[in-house]
Amino acid sequence: MPVVRTAHTRWEGTLAEGQGTVSFDSSGLPDQNVTWKARSDVSEGRTSPEELIAAAHSSCFSMALSHGLSQAGTPPRSVETKADVTFKPGTGITGIHLTVRAQVPGLSAADFAKAAEAAKTGCPVSQALAGTTITLDAALEE
Secondary structure, three states: OOOOOOOEEEEEOOOOOOEEEEEOOOOOOOOEEEOHHHHHOOOOOOEOHHHHHHHHHHHHHHHHHHHHHHHOOOOOOEEEEEEEEEEEOOOEEEEEEEEEEEEOOOOOHHHHHHHHHHHHHHOHHHHHOOOOOEEEEEEEOO
């Protein structure tokens, strides 16, 4: 059965001078302020669509990698993923770079790299963002 998650944004004013509020309807997380300046310059405590994409991608990838490793009989002790979403005003999102570090007892670096690549391809957020170049830096930690 499909699950639907919902958020909404109320924007007031022009792009450059206006501001908005992102509300997380499904989870009830605190509202977040969003502005063009936060998107194209400095955040000053506000979020941007790219930061929200980074949050979605890093969490989805971590879950996909954990699941793949567990299914292969090598459950991870920990997985930490950072997603850097690059935005160029006038062009759009130009790429996403995932950096993952994990503790996976008994797994070789080569097997971890394969599992991370499979998670990058199989993660539903990666699939939704397939029109964007997604790069990966994956390494095991001790």
